[in-house]
Amino acid sequence: xxxxxxxxxxxxxxxxxxxxxxxxxxxxxxxxxxxxxxxxxxxxxxxxxxxxxxxxxxxxxxxxxxxxxxxxxxxxxxxxxxxxxxxxxxxxxxxxxxxxxxxxxxxxxxxxxxxxxxxxxxxxxxxxxxxxxxxxxxxxxxxxxxxxxxxxxxxxxxxxxxxxxxxxxxxxxxxxxxxxxxxxxxxxxxxxxxxxxxxxxxxxxxxxxxxxxxxxxxxxxxxxxxxxxxxxxxxxxxxxxxxxxxxxxxxxxxxxxxxxxxxxxxxxxxxxxxxxxxxxxxxxxxxxxxxxxxxxxxxxxxxxxxxxxxxxxxxxxxxxxxxxxxxxxxxxxxxxxxxxxxxxxxxxxxxxxxxxxxxxxxxxxxxxxxxxxxxxxxxxxxxxxxxxxxxxxxxxxxxxxxxxxxxxxxxxxxxxxxxxxxxxxxxxxxxxxxxxxxxxxxxxxxxxxxxxxxxxxxxxxxxxxxxxxxxxxxxxxxxxxxxx
Numbered sequence: 001x002x003x004x005x006x007x008x009x010x011x012x013x014x015x016x017x018x019x020x021x022x023x024x025x026x027x028x029x030x031x032x033x034x035x036x037x038x039x040x041x042x043x044x045x046x047x048x049x050x051x052x053x054x055x056x057x058x059x060x061x062x063x064x065x066x067x068x069x070x071x072x073x074x075x076x077x078x079x080x081x082x083x084x085x086x087x088x089x090x091x092x093x094x095x096x097x098x099x100x101x102x103x104x105x106x107x108x109x110x111x112x113x114x115x116x117x118x119x120x121x122x123x124x125x126x127x128x129x130x131x132x133x134x135x136x137x138x139x140x141x142x143x144x145x146x147x148x149x150x151x152x153x154x155x156x157x158x159x160x161x162x163x164x165x166x167x168x169x170x171x172x173x174x175x176x177x178x179x180x181x182x183x184x185x186x187x188x189x190x191x192x193x194x195x196x197x198x199x200x201x202x203x204x205x206x207x208x209x210x211x212x213x214x215x216x217x218x219x220x221x222x223x224x225x226x227x228x229x230x231x232x233x234x235x236x237x238x239x240x241x242x243x244x245x246x247x248x249x250x251x252x253x254x255x256x257x258x259x260x261x262x263x264x265x266x267x268x269x270x271x272x273x274x275x276x277x278x279x280x281x282x283x284x285x286x287x288x289x290x291x292x293x294x295x296x297x298x299x300x301x302x303x304x305x306x307x308x309x310x311x312x313x314x315x316x317x318x319x320x321x322x323x324x325x326x327x328x329x330x331x332x333x334x335x336x337x338x339x340x341x342x343x344x345x346x347x348x349x350x351x352x353x354x355x356x357x358x359x360x361x362x363x364x365x366x367x368x369x370x371x372x373x374x375x376x377x378x379x380x381x382x383x384x385x386x387x388x389x390x391x392x393x394x395x396x397x398x399x400x401x402x403x404x405x406x407x408x409x410x411x412x413x414x415x416x417x418x419x420x421x422x423x424x425x426x427x428x429x430x431x432x433x434x435x436x437x438x439x440x441x442x443x444x445x446x447x448x449x450x451x452x453x454x455x456x457x458x459x460x461x462x463x464x465x466x467x468x469x470x471x472x473x474x475x476x477x478x479x480x481x482x483x484x
Contacts (some may be wrong), residue, residue: 014084017050018108021354030445049187051113051190051191051194054113054116055109055112055113055194056060057105057109057198058109058194058197058198059108063101063102066095066098066102066205067201069095070095070099070204070205070208071204073095073208073212074204074207074211078417092212092216093216093238093239096208096209096212096213096216096230096233096234097233097234097237097238097424099205099209099230099234100153100209100230100231100233100234100235101234102205103202103205103206103209103231103234104207104234105423106198106201106202107198107202108136109198110136110195110199112193112201113135113139113191113194113198114135114138114139116191116320117138117139117142117188117191117192117195118138120176120180120184120187120188120191121142121180122189123177123178123180123184124147124177124178124179124180125172125175125177126175126176126177127171127172127175128141128142128168128171131164131167131168131171132160132164132168134218134469135195136195136196136199136471137159137160137373138192138247139192139195139196140159140192140196141156141159141160141168142188142189142192143189143192143193144156144159144198146185146189147179147185149172149179149182151168151169151172151173156168160190176316204231206227209226209227209230210226210227210230211226212231214226215227216230216233216239216307217233217239217303217304217307217320218307218312218313218314218315218318219303219304219307219312219315219317219318220232220239220242220300220303220304220307220318221318222303222315222318222319222321222322223277223278223280223296223299223300223303223318223321223322223325224274224275224278224296224300225277225279227277228274228275228277228278230248231253231254231277232253232254232274232300232304235253235254235273235274236250236253237239237302237309239308239458240308242301242304242308243301243304243305243307243308245301247294247297247298247300247301248297249270250275250297250300250301250304251273251275251293251294251297252271252272252273253273253274253275254273254274254381255271255272255273260435266282272289272293275293275296275300276289276293276297278429280292280296280298280322280325280326280329281293284329285333288329288332288333292325292329295325295328295329296325298323299321299322299324301319303317303318303321306318312339323350329464355449361468372400375399375400376396376397376398376399376400377398378398378399379396379398379399382403383402385397385398385399385402386400386401
């Protein structure tokens with residue numbers, strides 16, 4: 001038993017050694033941007049009763065310094081005195097990069113405060129979070145309603161559409177919530193005010209960035225807009241880093257990896273970053289958005305490279321690239337050209353030159369299909385054909401031999417050419433009266449073949465008149481010619 005316990009202890013020690021430094025194994029996964037890591041805080045932080053322990057961004061020195069610089073820059077206006085200098089050395093360029101990073105932090109902070117308000121106000125109106133999804137709209141509605149149970153006394157016009165206001169009023173009349181305590185109500189209203197303040201600060205930061213993007217990156221702003229261009233620059237780390245980045249990576253800037261909790265990724269949406277916020281992408285049909293995103297990313301990379309070297313401060317190159325993008329997307333949406341019916345060829349009324357004459361007729365007769373070949377190519381229904389090897393094996397004979405005789409013979413029709421030649425060279429018969437003797441017979445007895453069929457008139461034809469009857473006759477004599 002002691003040895004078994006020692007082995008268990010050794011295994012536990014090994015497990016503790018492997019789990020002592022888990023950060024080294026997951027060092028690369030720490031930098032990945034996920035919805036559950038960056039945008040959403042831990043669940044434990046949402047249960048805090050103190051708002052200051054949850055939202056800490058407004059009390060940081062970085063937030064206050066950037067907002068002060070932004071306000072001073074907006075009051076000062078646009079200064080183009082440093083237009084010929086290098087962008088990285090421009091103080092406004094560095095301020096734009098800091099503003100982009102701050103805008104992302106403000107968005108995360110608003111989500112944290114939204115969760116805090118939702119947890120506190122759920123006791124009073126639990127159905128409201130399913131009716132109003134946007135964090136800022138939710139904070140405005142909660143601030144407007146407060147602890148009022150009868151929503152007919154609350155004016156929500158201007159905050160939400162009229163249809164949603166009607167649904168909220170009907171739902172509030174049947175809700176199971178109860179009025180909040182004075183302490184929770186104060187915390188909830190304070191959180192709403194903080195969320196609205198952060199939203200106003202975010203709008204101010206974006207206003208400053210958009211006002212300066214026309215000077216920093218005019219061509220990129222012409223394609224994707226000032227807001228999207230500022231986000232791309234902030235995520236990439238500046239205009240120079242964005243210009244050096246390939247188009248396939250520009251397409252994924254701002255894309256967040258979704259946690260599917262074990263479900264299949266086959267139905268997950270195509271990963272698009274900040275480029276999905278552009279007007280060109282939103283106006284493209286859903287079936288073509290994947291191709292459009294690749295096209296926008298490629299043209300945006302070209303525009304960023306033009307802006308990085310100050311190639312076209314007027315933004316004309318960016319506007320021409322945007323027009324090219326729109327023309328290509330319109331070309332994709334055109335239906336394919338209709339298939340035209342193929343016309344028939346022009347008829348040729350001229351007589352074709354073909355060889356004729358006796359030589360052609362002989363050739364046709366030589367290669368013509370005989371009656372035997374025709375019968376061999378035919379089959380009679382329900383009657384098995386004979387074959388060379390039997391049982392259907394070998395070459396089939398078709399209808400040969402099925403006429404009733406059982407033999408593979410076909411009576412050949414007389415050839416026209418042969419009949420014509422025989423008629424031309426037919427021997428003429430002389431002096432035959434056509435009478436037949438009654439003693440003649442068609443049977444002849446020969447020692448070789450026995451009984452043989454013979455023509456009794458053949459010998460009579462040979463004994464006709466003329467030279468053949470006298471000179472070649474066995475009974476006749478030679479003619480005697482008297483010499484003078």
